[in-house]
Structures are given as structure tokens and as C-alpha cells.
Amino acid sequence: MAITLFAVITINFIVFNMMPADPVSTILDPNLPFEAQQLLRKEFGLDQPLHIRYVLYVKNLLSGELGVSFWSKKPVIDEIMERLPNTILLTGTAALTSMFIGISLGIFASSKRGSKFDIAAIGSGLFAYGVPTFFIGLLLLLVFAYLIPIFPTAGTISRPPPTEFFAHILDVLWHLTLPLLTITIAAFGGWALYTRNLLLDVLTEDYIVTARAKGLSERTILFKHGFRNILPPLITIMALSIPGIFTGSLITEVIFSWHGVGRFLFEGVMRVDYPVMQGCFYIIAILVLLSNFFADILYSLVDPRIRR
Amino acid sequence: MTTKKAKHRQYGAFFRRAKDFLTVYKNSKLGMAGAIMLSLFIFFAIAAPLLTPYEPIKDTYLADSVAMPLWMTMVPEYKNAPRTTEIKFNANYWTIDESSLNSNYFEVIQKNDRLIVQFSKVNVMKENETHELMMVVNFNYPYDPPSTFNIKFELETTIIGEADYTVELFLRTPSGINYNLWNIEGINQGNASIKAVIDSRDIPLKMRLGLNPLSNLAKNTFSEKGEYELIFRISSGQLDNSDECRLDFGKINLKILGEVHGLLGTDHVGSDIFSQLLFGTRISLLIGILAALLAISIGLLVGLIAGYYGSFVDETLMRIVDILLSIPGLALLMVLVTFLGKNIWNIVLLLGLLGWMGFARASRSQVLSLKERTFVEASRALGASNKRIIFRQILPNVMPLVFATLVLSIPVAILTESALSFLGLGDPRISSWGRILYNAYSFGGFSKLAWWWILPPGLAITILSLSFVFIGHALDELLNPRLRKR
Amino acid sequence: MNKVINAMILAILLCSSSFLTTLCYSYSQDIGQWESNGPRVDEIFFSIILSPDPQKIALKTGEVQMMPDLIRPIDIEELAEDPNIKLFMTPGLHMFYLCFNMRREPFDDPDFRKAVAYILEKEEITRTIFKGYVSPLDTFVPPAQGEWYNPDVPTYPFDLDKANEILDGAEYILDPDTGKRVDPKTGEPLRDLIFFTPTYEVAPTSAEIGRLICERANEVGLPFVHTPMDFPVMIRKTGDERDFDMYVLAWGLGRFPTHLYTLFHSKFDIPGAQNMPGIRDKELDTILERLWYGIEKDEVKEAAHEAQEMLSELVPYVPIYSRFHIYAFSTDWNGIVNMPGFGAGHYNNGWTWLNLHHKDRPFGGTFKRVLSEKLDTLNPLVSTSAYEQDVMSPIFSGLLTVNPETMDDMPWIAKDWEIKEWEYEEGEIGSIVTYHLLESITWQDGKPFTSEDIKFCIEYIRDNQIPLYVQSWDNLVKVETPDEYTVSIYLNSTGYWYLYTYAGMTILPKHIWEGVEDYRNFRPWEEPHPEVEGLTKLIGTGPFIFKEYIPGEYARVVWNPLFFRNHPDHPLPATEITEAEQELTSYLIPIIAIPILGIAFWLLYKKKLSTRK
DSSP states (O other), rough: HHHHHHHHHHHHIIIIIIISSSSGGGGGTSSOOOHHHHHHHHHHHHTHHHHHHHHHHHHHHHHTTBBBTTOOOOBBHHHHHHHHHHHHHHHHHHHHHEEEEHHHHHHHHHHTTTHHHHHHHHHHHHHHSSSSSSHHHHHHHHHIISSSOSSSHHHHHSSOOOOOHHHHHHHHHHHHHHHHHHHHHHHHHHHHHHHHHHHHHHSSHHEEEEEEEHTOOOOHHHIIIIIIHHHHHHHHHHHHHHHHHHHHHHHHHHHHTEEEEEEHHHHHHHHHOOHHHHHHHHHHHHHHHHHHHHHHHHHHHHOOOTTT | OOOOOHHHHHHHHHHHHHHHHHHHHOOOHHHHHHHHHHHHHHHHHHHHHHHHSSSSTTTTOOSSSOOOOOOGGGGGGGGOOOOOOEEEOGGGGOEEEEHHHHHHSSEEEEEEEEEEEEEGGOOSSSSOOEEEOOOOOOOEEEEOOOOOEEEEEEEEEEEOOOOOOEEEEEEETTOEEEEEEEEEEEEEEEEEEEEEEETTTOOOHHHHHHHOSSSSSSHHHSSSSSEEEHHHEEEEOOOOOOOOOEEEEEEEEEEEEEEOOTTTOBBBTTTTTHHHHHHHHHHHHHHHHHHHHHHHHHHHHHHHOOOOOOHHHHHHHHHHHHHHTTTTTTHHHHHHHHOOOOHHHHHHHHHHHHHHHHHHHHHHHHHHHHHTHHHHHHHHHHTTOOOHIIIIIIIHHHHHHHHHHOOOOOHHHHHHHHHHTTTTOOTTTOOHHHHHHHHHHHHTTTTTTOOOHHHHHHHHHHHHHHHHHHHHHHHHHOOGGGGOOO | OOOHHHHHHHHHHHHHHHHHHHHHHHHHHHOOOOOOOOOOOOEEEEOOOOOOHHHHHHHTTOOEEEEEOOOOOHEEEEEEHHTEEEEEEEBBBBBEEEOOOOTTTTTOOHHHHHHHHTOOOHHHHHHHHHHEEEEEEESSEEEGGGOOOOOSSSOOOHHHHHHHHHHTTOOBBOTTTTSBBBBTTTBBBBOEEEEEEOTTTOOOOHHHHHHHHHHHHHTTTOOOEEEEOOOOOOOHIIIOOOOEEEEEEEOOOOSSSHHHHHOOOOOSTTSSOOOOOOOOOOOHHHHHHHHHOSHHHHHHHHHHHHHHHHHHHHHHHEEEEEEEEEEEEEETTOOOOOOTTTTTOTTOHHHHHHHHHEESSSSOOOEEEEEESSSOOOOOTOOOOHHHHHHGGGGGSSSSOOOTTTOEEEEEEEEEEEEEEEETTTTTEEEEEEEEOOOOOOOTTTTTTOOOHHHHHHHHHHHOOOOGHHHHHHHHEEEEEEETEEEEEEEEEEEETHHHHHTOOOOOHHHTTOOOOOOGOTTTTTSSSSSTTTTTTTOOOOEEEEEEEETTTTEEEEEEETTTTOTTOOOOOOOOHHHHHHHHHHHHHHHHHHHHHHHEEEHHHHHHHHHHH
């Protein structure tokens, strides 16, 4: 994982410091007061040769020094920290719900091959492949926020937010509904399809036939033997799909004006605010890495071959 | 064994295999559905210029902004929705209104499409008389009130001496209300060439007519259905003996922007959405296929090399794949597009460069399993070079996987491109489907509930992607032995 | 010659029509009832909503009661037709223009610039891009500046033939093969003339205007190249490096035409200052100096009018349009004052915030309005954003204010004032600006407001050389406070305008800002007041007290009961009741929701159990 981290930082460096003609322009805002400019020059080693710049860059990124936004003149790390909880909330719940619904659907579909469940699973899987996430978001926005105004059109909380604790939570949930629904609808199909296919593979194995002959209930077969055995590849796919979930949440954050890191990256791109772009990209990559790390741990817990 | 006959036999075998394949393929309902949908899209892409007379981006204000599709007029509520009306008032259509005072003081010539009014002291009967000429033309307006109209005409004045005259343009409604839309006074000698534009959006015009600047002038003036009149009123004051005046009116046009248009209405600048949709097909197909080809090619190459040569090469390549896979693609894409510029070729390149990893993995595992098969061992024993083994033995067996994955990668490319365009990072000069949605989102399509603007592009993306997915799914089921029922 | 005369007649007609329209505006948007006592609401809530669609929906559903600065024609039209919304429109103090770099060829040729002026079709731009909701501008001072605006200046109505004529006359011959005109000095076709605009993402209308202009220019053989670019880069190239050919941008202006001096006097043709075109005309300089340093109002007014005439001759800019300020308010609220030049909801128009009240409730209540951008700072010495001003200006009061009907100066904190001359050095004349303050004013924490605060504030700004306020310390000699309610500012320069330099200044409380060494990093709105609970260090003498800012979400100010112009009938706010109301409903929701969710989960689980068999 450490290697991946360094790789991410290196890519960041290459993209932001070696690609533009003038790398100084990606860190220094010419409108900053002179002292602030000098400070940043020193911290990022802008006058130094490439290798020293790289070392300083790595040091800075690891310590969380992400520069100062051109637009707001605030340290990027502060801005991101402000928005990180929202992104984690959206992405986390979306990942969980889409996986839960998708996997459950896939399990039932595989156990009843050819049934309505099965068709539903395949259908939703294909559907997820075809419909763009942002279109789902736009449709939900159009129907449930403009046409029938039962959900808010933008934002993370109402203004003013309810002060009382439960009401506050419900307010957040109310704002969370449409974005969550968007990502879930877009993603659960893939899970369903993949789970179904994996299970179908497994269920035709000999040891399953044996188990059935032994008289074990379908339920036991399905969960104890079938599902357990597909957990490893499932978790692998979970890890692989994490960047996709962040991508989905990026678009959703933009559509629903969710105050998160994905939207911040979008705003940074729009305004060509290089420090913001670098910072967001880095943080999102870190989040992906962390999720992968958790997936790895999960994998080791679940794969009987690796245990102890 | 490479005699002609052997080659023929090879080709024959290939065609037979292909024919068999197609027969089996026809049985797959999804596959056929996908193929039919795809061919439809390809047809649209190729035939786009023939299917619509409009340019998707250049032709603006074909109707008013965010106009509904024309077939909405079947709904009773919109039966009389204003259609785009353009009337050219030829010189011959104008008649002299009887109520003009002493109109014979004026000489009216209608020739060569130009309406010319001349007057001088010569025809004056009495001093201190009022002389006024009213030229009238009428037209029918049978629809609901529009939101925008404009009247354009040219006027060349030639004056000898000093002439004192006024020209006014009125619009008279069926119920007799007069709107003084334009006037001019000529005082001194000289010539002028005026290109007059009267536009219902001009605030000074609204104020002159005593209306609230935020009101809609077109809705006010054209509030009735029926016969309207345009009246030019020319009045002349005192002239001296040597004074002469000649007013030469050129083309006089009235344009009323409709609120219904075409198959799918218009966008915020009045461009035809159906044209944008058709031309967008080209973009989606082009980008989708090219980007997928690029990604698959790179992935195949990497997979072949990694799988076949194994050990160190394999390790490194797969490590790179892992690292690149854990980078959020769209985020990187957004950033790179800002650096490299927003044009189609950059996008195709980037999509290809960021999309090869998945297939690299898959093809690698395929190669790994093939590597250990006996026929490969046999070839190696016979002394075949690595290159020959890769290309002659392994590659043909990987091809089925390639096709299936290729077809499934195209929708990914299409979806990613449309997401980029939707965010505003696509090529602004082309009308991709994502860009149509970007316009709808940014320019008020949602608050106007313009479903004809929002649904078609999204549905188009969905159906095109689904057609590839169906085909890919069918291919997968046919070519991939794993999923076969036992 | 005849054509010229007729053109001038037309020009006069056009100008008089635009002059007439300024008169018309004051009749159609009547100011309505207003008082100088207030405020009437108890609280103003600034809800941060970044894009226009959600803003509009929030307004329509009643979540907010005001939407500021409507720009998209679709929003204007939609809200104009909504019976629950009232729109207030007024011509703005704004100028969108095309700027030439007169230091380069061919822009140093006045004929060339005039020809370009003729290819701009301002009316068409107004119609197609803005649907008519801006005002084509022909002068260097927008009509909204009232008496300072000079309508009798040469103008350049759209006329491609005229442009062609001038170019031909100035020997920019059109080469039929390339379609480009030839530079008379070199005989070569003109090089590509680069036309900067902001990008479509950031400012779509500006970018589109640039594109249209370039298209028209190409039609007459001028090789303009439309080049959208990043805003910061554009600012750098035009402001600092002076490396450009042409660009379009806008200025937000003040009540007075002092921008003519800062934009067109030759001494500002240095990097960092604002004479972007690089115009250096001695005659113009003289007129502008009279405008800047003149002492009597008639003197400066005459200079302003003369300067506008000269500038229209010299064409360093081609003015294109001037915005309207359009604000949308819910019809349930009264007391909105549609002040000319600023608009009903502008931060420089304090009258609306003073008079605003619900139609059924003369005093009290909360008013919610949209804020279009999040705030980065609420430090008056550092803030540059108009949105930050929206929140800060109700907190502070100025020395003078403006009568919204007559646009005359009105006493506010200063009950009266005077300017005198003095000799600060041998033979050199300067001015003394003296303000006499009201004696009843206190800061929001109860401490009395005295001339010491003003003296401290001016000296603090000077000592820290705060660039935002350079005009207030550039010519400052000293500040004296003969007594607690009189302050005299001694300057080594004369000028009618100094009265207003200090009149609009944000006055900082000495007892809070005294110890602040690093003003740049001082965040007064985040630090609690050292003595008074419920206050922050961001206090002023204005009608509203700053309460809180939740980043990215909202800001809130509440009524200042100690405001010196408080309405005598304004009762204390009843906040207790509203909080209790909230609590009740918020308890109901979870009580209902949790059992429902529980039942749903249980049913799902049951289903799972049954399918397992």
C-alpha cells in the first residue's frame, strides 16, 4: 500500500508540476501578498531543481500541506477537511446500500435461476451498465425536486438547519435521499449481476451437489457454502469498484450541490484553481487507498486460505 | 503448409465458423435486440444531415428559446401555440389607406421590390395643410400570444434642400389598438441609410409604449388572434419651393418566434434539439468505438506480455495496473482535460489511456491459462519463437474474449465521455449528448420542466449503451464457456 | 458630410432616447414608502445557495424571500410572471467594455479604434444574449450616475459600411485574396489580433460577446481571434504585464465619475494601476485633474462632462453595455426601497434593510435571503467580495448616507460636515475635511462611539498601508479630534471627493482593533467578544449585529437594539417562542419515522427468512 501511495503522489507530481509549462503557476497565485508567496516558494521549493522539488512535494503532501487556494486564499487542507465528512457520508452509505441490495438480489437470483428474480437481477445489471449515473441523478432531481417538490434541490442541510439533534439528523437524511438513491440505483445492478454470476459458477461445483445430496437445506447451501466461497472474489471486486463509487459520487455531488470533496474538485477544475485540484485529487486517491486497505483486511478475514 | 489451397481451406473454415456463430447468435433475444438498436443508431449517425435541415449549433433562434416540440400541438392546451412566422412584405402588398389626409401630395412608386415615396412642393394645393400618407399592409396571426417578435426594414432617405417630415410605423391589432413601434424625424438636408430593427425585447421600446420594462411586449401586442395591420405613416410639414424628399423602403420583414418547433423543440438559444441529437450520435459512436479500441489494444498488449513472459515483467506490469486502477478515473480525466485542452481527440486518447487496465488483467489470466496447454508446449518443443507462439497460438484463443470485452467497453467510453461533457469539460464546438444535458442543466431547462430537452439525450445514451451491452452479453454467453448451463 | 450630419441627428435621437429612459426609470419604479428609522425585522438570514436554479426554487417555495442579481433572462421572465414575486429593476452602476492596448499597433491609430467601435452591434448583443435585460452603453459614465452622466457625446452606432469606409480611408486596404486588411505602415496583412475574453464556464455571456465581435470583425477584414482564457491569467496579462491586444471586461462603479481619473489618467499607466489601454493624452489629463482635484461641485461636474466627451473621441475603450440590477422579492414583504444605481437589495442600499417588514407584521420576524457565494472572510480590511459586503454592510454605519429619492447626501453618523483649505507647506494648499458626529451613538457592545474611533481607524489603515483603502491614506497628513464628537482630517491635496472617501469608510472600533498586529489573519467574526456574551469581535454601529457564519451554509445577523436610529415602536424580539415551536415538530418526526423504518426492516427480514426455506 505504501508503494501505491508513493505512486499516487508521483502521479500527482507529474501531472501538476511537470506537465504545465510553468509549474510555478500551479502553486503560486500572483495576487498573493509577497510574504505569502515567499513562504510557498520555500515550502514547495519552486526555485529548486526537479529532484529537490519532488522530495519537498512528497514531504508536503504527506504532512498535509496542500497549498493555498487561488480563489479563496485559504489553505486547501482546511477547505477539504470542511467537506470531507459530507463526502464520506454520501460515498459510504451509497457503497453500503448498493452493495447490500445488489448482493442480496444476486443471491436470490442465483438460487432461482430463470425466475423473476433472476430476470430482475440480470436486467438491473445491464441497466446499471447502460444508464449514465448523472442522468439518473438528473431524472430524480427533475421529478422529485422540481416536478413534485418533496425533496430539496441542493445542499447538505437546510438553512437554517434545525437545532434539535434528531431533527438535524432527519434533515441531513432528507437531503441525502436523492443523491444516495442516485448512486445506489446506478451501482446495485453491477453487484447483482456479478454476485449472481459468481454464485452460478460455484453452485454448479461438485461439492455443492454433494451437499445437496447430503440433505442440507438450500439456505445452508446458499449461505454457508455458496456465498462464503464467493466472498473473496466479491471483496476483490469491492476493492476494484471503489474508484467507481467515488466517480459516481463526484458527479452526484455536482448535480445536487452537495458540499463535498468531489464538488470541490469540480469547482477547482472550473476555476483552474491548481492547488485545489491537486489537493482534491490527492485526497480522493487517499480515500480510495484507504478503502482498498479495508477491503484487503476484509479479504484476509474472509479467505480461509489466508487465515492465520 | 501455406499453399493456396490450405489458405482457402483456412478461410473457408473461418467463414463456416462465422456462419455457425451467427446462427447461434440469432437465437439470443438480447443479442438480436442489441444488434437492431445499434444498426438504427449507426443509420442515424450516417444519415444525420439528410434527416434534418438544421445545423445543430449554428442555427439559432429557429423558434423562441426552450420551445416545445411541434407535435405538442396535438394536446388541446397547446393547440394554438405560436409557430415561427416570417412574413416578407413586398412592395406590391402595400396599399394606400383612404383615411390619409391629402395623400395625393405624395407620389408612391412600387417597383423592384422597393416601396418609394416621394414628395415635394409641387403637388401642394394649399399652404398650411396637413399632408399625411398611410401605407397599409395586413397579415393574419391565428395563434396564441408569442414571446418575441422583430420587424426589420431598410430605409434610404434622399433629401434635396430642407425637408421636414416624420415617418412612423404602427402595428394595429384586430380590435383596433395602435402601437407606435418606431418613428423618425428628418430635419436637415442630406441622405441617410437606416437599417431599422424593432425588437420586442428592447427595454427602451417597452418604456416608450408605457409598459413595465419587465413585461413581455410581444404578449401584449399580439394578444389577439386575427387580422393585424402594419401601417407606415409619413407626414410632411412645410416645404419650400426647391425641396424634395424621397423615402426608399427596402425589404420589410416581420418575424415572430414560435413556441413550438421541430421534433424535439429547441434549446436555450433556439437551436433544434433533434438535430443536436442526431449529430450527437456520430460523436458518441466515434468516441466510444475509438476509445474502446485504444483501451482494448493497450490492454491486450500488456496482458499478452505480462501473461506470457511472466515473473518480473508480469509482476511490474500488474503492479502498475493495480496502481492505476486505484486512481479515480473521472477525477484524473477532469484534471488532464484542463491541462491538455478540450477537444475530441484528447478525450479519446485519455479515455483509452485510462481504460486499459481492466482488460489487461483479464487477458493476462486468459493467457496464463492458455500458456500451460499442451499445444503451446508442443509448439515450444518444436522450436517456435515466442513471437510466433503469442501471435499464432495464444492470440487467436484470446480473440473471443477480446470481442466480448471490446463490445462491453464501448458503453463505458460513451458514458464517461457524456459525463465529461455534462460537467462542461467536453469539446464545446460539437453537440454531444452530454453537452445537450449540460445546456439543459445550466440554462434553465430544469426549472422550465423541459422534458423534451432532458429526456431524449439521456435516453439516447442509455439505449445506445444498452445495445452494446446486449450484444456484449450475448457474445459473452456464447463465447465464454463458464456460464454455460450444465 | 451630409451623411455625417444625418448620422449625428440619429445619434442625438438615440442619445436623447436613452436620456429619456433614465427619466422614465424613476417613474416606473417608484421608491415607495421609506423612513430613516429602523430596522424593523429582528433577523436577516443569508442562505448560501450557489446556483440560480435552486435559488429560484427556494424563492418560489418561500424558503427564502429574496433572490439577488437576476442575470439569466429565463429567470427574469419566469419570476416576472409569478404573482407571488415582485421584481425590482434599476439601471446599474456598471460598465462592460472592450479595451484596446493603445501601446501597440494598430491600436494606436484612432481611426482604427473608431472603425472597431462601428462594428459593435450593441443592440443585437442586448437582444440575443441578454433578451433585452441590459442597457446598451455608449458613454464612459453609465446613465445611472444621474447628473454626472453626459448624454451629448459622439457615439458609434452599428454600421459595417461606416467601419469599412473608415478603414479604407485610413489605408487599411482589403486584400481580396486573404480577406484581411493590410497594415498601411508595413504593407503586410495585419497580424492576428488576439481578443481575450473569460472562458465560457466562468462568464458565458462575456465569452459569447467576444465571439460575436470577432465574427463581425472578420467580416470587415480585421483578423480578430477570439481567445477565451483563465480569468487570473487574463487579469495578469492585462493588469500587470500589459501583454494584450484587446479584451472585454466590466467595472462596477460608484456614485461618482471618479473612475474616469483612475482609469484614463496617464499617471496610472504603470503595472498594477488601472490605466489598461495606456492612454496618455495631455489635454485629457488636464481635464481629469480638474475632475479629481477640483473643489466645487460645479467645477468637477463640468470636468466630468468634458472628460466624457473627450473619451468618446479618443475611444480607449468601446463601452458596450451596462447592467440592470434586478432583485426578486416575495410580495409578502414591504418596505423595499428601489434605490437608483444600486437596486433594491444591494449592500450599498441600506434603506431596504432598514425598512423591510412583513406586510402583516410591522415589526419583528426573520427575513431570509439568498447569498450566491460562500464567504471567505468577514474582515472589512481584507474583504474584496461583494457577497462579503452583503453580510458586513448591515453591521456598520457610515458617516454620510444618500437620500434614495433625491440622491443627495444625507447626514447619518455625521450630523454635518465641511471642507476647508489650508496651507500645509509653503505655498501648497491642501484640504481639511471635518465631520461633526452625533452624540448618541454606541457600538453594538454598548461602548460609546467617538471621534477617537475614526481617528484610530484612519491611522490604523495608514500605518498598515492597507492597499484596499489607499485613497484614504495616500494624501493624509494628520487626523485631529478637537473634541469627542468632532474629527478633522488634514490632507495635502485638494478634492471635492475626499468628503466621500471617508464618508463610506467602514469605521472600526478602537477598543477591539487596538491590539491587532496582524490585520490580515485577524478573524474577528470567529472570536467571541471579550466582555459581552453573544457578540463576536466583529461589531459596528449598524442596524444589525453579526451572530454567526456556518461556512458554506449560512450567515445570520440580528437586530441591534442599540442602533442610533432605532424605530421607537420596535419591540424586543420574541425568540423563545419560535425555538419551542421547532422542538415540538422535530420530536414528532422521529417518533413517527423510527417505528415505520423498524416495521419495514422487519418485513424485509421476514421475507428473507421465508425465501430461505
